[in-house]
Amino acid sequence: MVMTDVPAKIVYERPEALDPRVTHYCPGCTHGVAHRLVAEVLDEMGETGNTIGVASVGCSVFAYNYFNIDFVEAAHGRAPAMATGIKRVYPDRTVFTYQGDGDLASIGMGEIVGAASRGEGITVIFINNANYGMTGGQMAPTTLPGQKTSSSPTGRDTKRQGYPIQTAEMLSTLEGSSYIVRRSLHSSREIRRAKQAIRTAFEVQKHGLGFSLVELLSTCPTNWGMSAAGARDWLEERMLPFYPLGDYKISPAVAELKI
Amino acid sequence: MAKELIKGNTAVAEAALRAGLEAYFGYPITPQTELLEHLSARMPEIGRPFVQAESELGAINMVYGAACTGKRVMTSSSSPGVSLMMEGLSYIAGTEVPAVLVDVVRGGPGLGNIAPAQGDYNQIVHGGGHGDYHMLVLAPASVQEAVDLTVLAFDLAEKYRNLVAVLMDGSIGQMMEPAELPPFQPLKTDIPDWAVRGTGGGENRVLTSINLDPPAQEVMNLRLMKRWQEIEKNEVRYKGYYLEDAEYVVVGFGTAGRISLSAVRAAREQGIKVGLLRPITLAPFPKDVLDELTEKAKAFLVVEMNAGQMLEDVRLVVRGRKPVEFFGRMGGVVPYPDEVLTEIERLVDGPLTTEGHPRDRWLARLSETIG
Ligand SMILES: Cc1ncc(C[n+]2csc(CCOP(=O)(O)OP(=O)(O)O)c2C)c(N)n1
Ligand code: SF4
Ligand SMILES: [Mg+2]
Numbered sequence: 001m002v003m004t005d006v007p008a009k010i011v012y013e014r015p016e017a018l019d020p021r022v023t024h025y026c027p028g029c030t031h032g033v034a035h036r037l038v039a040e041v042l043d044e045m046g047e048t049g050n051t052i053g054v055a056s057v058g059c060s061v062f063a064y065n066y067f068n069i070d071f072v073e074a075a076h077g078r079a080p081a082m083a084t085g086i087k088r089v090y091p092d093r094t095v096f097t098y099q100g101d102g103d104l105a106s107i108g109m110g111e112i113v114g115a116a117s118r119g120e121g122i123t124v125i126f127i128n129n130a131n132y133g134m135t136g137g138q139m140a141p142t143t144l145p146g147q148k149t150s151s152s153p154t155g156r157d158t159k160r161q162g163y164p165i166q167t168a169e170m171l172s173t174l175e176g177s178s179y180i181v182r183r184s185l186h187s188s189r190e191i192r193r194a195k196q197a198i199r200t201a202f203e204v205q206k207h208g209l210g211f212s213l214v215e216l217l218s219t220c221p222t223n224w225g226m227s228a229a230g231a232r233d234w235l236e237e238r239m240l241p242f243y244p245l246g247d248y249k250i251s252p253a254v255a256e257l258k259i
Numbered sequence: 260m261a262k263e264l265i266k267g268n269t270a271v272a273e274a275a276l277r278a279g280l281e282a283y284f285g286y287p288i289t290p291q292t293e294l295l296e297h298l299s300a301r302m303p304e305i306g307r308p309f310v311q312a313e314s315e316l317g318a319i320n321m322v323y324g325a326a327c328t329g330k331r332v333m334t335s336s337s338s339p340g341v342s343l344m345m346e347g348l349s350y351i352a353g354t355e356v357p358a359v360l361v362d363v364v365r366g367g368p369g370l371g372n373i374a375p376a377q378g379d380y381n382q383i384v385h386g387g388g389h390g391d392y393h394m395l396v397l398a399p400a401s402v403q404e405a406v407d408l409t410v411l412a413f414d415l416a417e418k419y420r421n422l423v424a425v426l427m428d429g430s431i432g433q434m435m436e437p438a439e440l441p442p443f444q445p446l447k448t449d450i451p452d453w454a455v456r457g458t459g460g461g462e463n464r465v466l467t468s469i470n471l472d473p474p475a476q477e478v479m480n481l482r483l484m485k486r487w488q489e490i491e492k493n494e495v496r497y498k499g500y501y502l503e504d505a506e507y508v509v510v511g512f513g514t515a516g517r518i519s520l521s522a523v524r525a526a527r528e529q530g531i532k533v534g535l536l537r538p539i540t541l542a543p544f545p546k547d548v549l550d551e552l553t554e555k556a557k558a559f560l561v562v563e564m565n566a567g568q569m570l571e572d573v574r575l576v577v578r579g580r581k582p583v584e585f586f587g588r589m590g591g592v593v594p595y596p597d598e599v600l601t602e603i604e605r606l607v608d609g610p611l612t613t614e615g616h617p618r619d620r621w622l623a624r625l626s627e628t629i630g
Pocket of ligand 2: 031133219220
């Protein structure tokens with residue numbers, strides 16, 4: 001064995017905010033990537049011991065098992081209301097929700113619009129995987145025209161089933177929202193960008209600048225019926241054109257923010 | 260503190276605030292709105308959170324979130340709004356966090372009307388939300404009692420980590436009466452051990468109502484049921500009037516109980532030996548005293564502003580041992596003392612039976628007058 005005198009350097013570590021247990025997510029699912037980014041950001045900001053998370057109903061229902069931070073678990077769609085209750089009694093804590101597209105953009109549309117329009121000082125991590133993952137891949141409000149799901153077996157027919165909701169665009173029209181962006185988790189470059197956005201969103205909260213939301217385009221290889229690599233490609237080819245990445249709302253105060 | 264003339268809804272709001280209410284979340288609905296309006300001014304004035312939510316769903320889930328921090332929180336609404344809150348109530352019960360709900364009941368079903376009623380008895384006392392859980396239910400019959408029970412509601416909620424509902428009808432909420440407000444309590448400073456607060460590093464707490472393992476969920480269910488047994492043992496409250504020598508017993512809660520008291524007094528003036536049992540806790544229901552009265556009394560008359568919802572709980576205790584009759588007004592119609600007096604006289608005149616169902620007899624009598 002050849003000994004070198006190059007000192008060992010840690011280049012990769014599990015964030016303190018992330019519990020070392022194995023998740024229940026399917027191979028190739030980007031829920032785990034999103035968890036990790038949130039944990040890294042909270043650690044880097046020194047907020048891990050000052051945060052309360054709100055898990056939602058969907059595949060990430062057990063998110064609280066994977067974070068070493070205080071957590072509550074909301075009813076389907078109601079996470080923004082629960083987060084409001086917590087943030088109002090603990091204004092100095094970092095409070096965030098972690099929600100799927102069915103949760104946020106269908107059953108919970110009232111709660112998310114309410115929270116955004118009030119300028120509630122919470123951060124929302126919004127996982128758009130174009131279907132209801134947990135219940136077995138039914139059509140979601142985000143399902144693309146023509147996309148086959150278990151409840152649109154011949155493909156989403158816009159005449160009968162309407163059109164998908166572009167959540168970031170929609171919420172960005174509200175005066176109360178301060179930071180609304182869409183990012184994607186399909187490549188390492190986009191993952192790095194997603195992390196920057198998550199950092200900004202939490203900084204917005206820390207600086208008391210109002211409501212922040214990061215929509216993350218995500219894969220669901222299991223219900224899409226694809227390999228992990230195939231799902232990443234499908235996201236890039238099919239989801240990106242309908243859900244363009246970008247900054248949809250940066251309030252003047254947020255634009256001034258230096259991180 | 261001196262008595263002042265004050266509206267029920269306002270009095271309850273002010274009492275809650277003085278009892279150390281740390282955050283209020285609500286949505287406007289008549290006949291409850293003054294409660295929300297009062298707190299919309301008073302809470303910010305003393306630096307406490309007040310949020311007018313996007314809906315009752317929003318309001319109850321804000322309460323759920325804030326309740327997970329162990330602070331004193333409440334919401335208030337009226338029947339249609341409370342129906343919408345059932346989801347959140349079940350989750351709060353399933354997470355075992357304390358919270359207070361004030362329901363100022365109006366006529367129903369559906370949009371119904373904004374007049375006083377007691378049609379929410381079943382959805383508040385016997386669930387409404389899914390799963391096995393119980394709310395502790397307090398039913399005031401005056402503005403003063405509404406004030407006192409609101410303060411008590413917070414203490415009981417915290418003592419048992421249980422939901423407590425103050426079930427009052429629109430007339431208690433809307434009526435002005437002299438009442439003495441409670442002294443200001445300081446805000447709680449201790450955080451219960453189970454409450455989330457934002458602590459990382461292995462010390463973190465999780466509050467959830469999900470439990471995918473059926474045997475573990477059953478253990479949780481058993482814990483809730485045992486707690487309820489303890490509540491049944493410790494927290495029964497009622498008021499008896501003229502019961503010592505009563506041959507006939509009227510049973511009524513809230514405004515129906517209060518109106519019945521006037522009728523009972525009038526009947527006493529005629530020499531009729533009648534008394535009134537007014538349950539203050541609808542849950543736990545005052546079963547023992549009713550059981551004792553069943554031994555002594557000749558017959559019962561249940562008076563409610565609904566189609567006989569508490570009537571079924573009375574019948575479960577009396578178990579056909581003595582005749583039970585029913586008189587109710589519905590849809591926001593408030594009974595007159597004279598009407599109840601007539602019913603008492605009918606009880607005395609007989610004939611009485613333990614056969615059949617009192618609701619059927621009542622409906623048959625009613626169709627002669629209402630058609
Ligand atoms: C009130 C209510 N309705 C329906 C459900 C069933 N349900 C559980 S998860 C889910 C869909 C979640 O999909 P999404 O939010 O997109 O999350 P994903 O699993 O895709 O991450 C549904 C409909 C529920 N738990 N509660
Ligand atoms: S079903 Fe889809 S969203 Fe859920 S864990 Fe599997 S891949 Fe992820
Ligand atoms: Mg989804």
